Amino acid sequence: QQQVKQSPQSLIVQKGGISIINCAYENTAFDYFPWYQQFPGKGPALLIAIRPDVSEKKEGRFTISFNKSAKQFSLHIMDSQPGDSATYFCAATPNGGTSYGKLTFGQGTILTVHP
Amino acid sequence: ETGVTQSPTHLIKTRGQQVTLRCSSQSGHNTVSWYQQALGQGPQFIFQYYREEENGRGNFPPRFSGLQFPNYSSELNVNALELDDSALYLCASSFGEGFTGELFFGEGSRLTVL
Numbered sequence: 001q002q003q004v005k006q007s008p009q010s011l012i013v014q015k016g017g018i019s020i021i022n023c024a025y026e027n028t029a030f031d032y033f034p035w036y037q038q039f040p041g042k043g044p045a046l047l048i049a050i051r052p053d054v055s056e057k058k059e060g061r062f063t064i065s066f067n068k069s070a071k072q073f074s075l076h077i078m079d080s081q082p083g084d085s086a087t088y089f090c091a092a093t094p095n096g097g098t099s100y101g102k103l104t105f106g107q108g109t110i111l112t113v114h115p
Numbered sequence: 116e117t118g119v120t121q122s123p124t125h126l127i128k129t130r131g132q133q134v135t136l137r138c139s140s141q142s143g144h145n146t147v148s149w150y151q152q153a154l155g156q157g158p159q160f161i162f163q164y165y166r167e168e169e170n171g172r173g174n175f176p177p178r179f180s181g182l183q184f185p186n187y188s189s190e191l192n193v194n195a196l197e198l199d200d201s202a203l204y205l206c207a208s209s210f211g212e213g214f215t216g217e218l219f220f221g222e223g224s225r226l227t228v229l
Contacts, residue, residue: 043207
């Protein structure tokens with residue numbers, strides 16, 4: 001019940017294309033859903049996050065879509081750039097205070113954007 | 116404002132040994148969470164320390180232990196090392212009260228157990 005399942009494992013897109021990564025969860029106590037970006041040799045860094053009171057959140061080229069009834073959420077990267085090549089992790093946690101530090105991560109998606 | 120720093124960056128141990136990993140939190144942060152990231156996998160939550168007390172633990176055995184000091188720096192100790200303990204160990208800091216949700220990760224300590 002604690003799992004977050006992420007797909008695909010790897011994704012190759014052309015520069016300017018749209019990258020889509022999907023995640024699904026089971027634990028209905030999850031109430032905060034961040035996406036983290038990790039470059040080789042670096043720690044993960046927060047990209048964008050959503051709470052389930054909205055169905056979509058957009059920040060620049062990055063959009064999270066959230067479907068509470070299906071317990072699914074996805075990351076869309078518009079106009080993908082070679083600099084976006086990295087590993088992306090979805091995550092989830094119950095809302096509030098120190099719970100934010102206790103993330104359950106998906107398995108990760110390696111995104112490669114070809115020039 | 117300094118970020119999260121971890122030491123050492125790389126280390127090699129043999130089965131059965133003990134290891135201590137260190138983390139210096141971002142300035143002003145009183146909460147630290149430790150994660151284990153096996154190769155090709157997502158990080159797994161080990162435990163969290165808030166104001167020097169353990170504040171939640173993931174599915175890890177008691178040979179994984181930690182400390183948080185008054186200056187909010189932290190240690191992760193692993194006893195009786197096993198081959199499967201080989202991984203990248205990540206420390207993440209945050210401010211527990213009124214937290215906006217963002218964790219700040221260090222670059223990790225890569226542990227190899229032979």
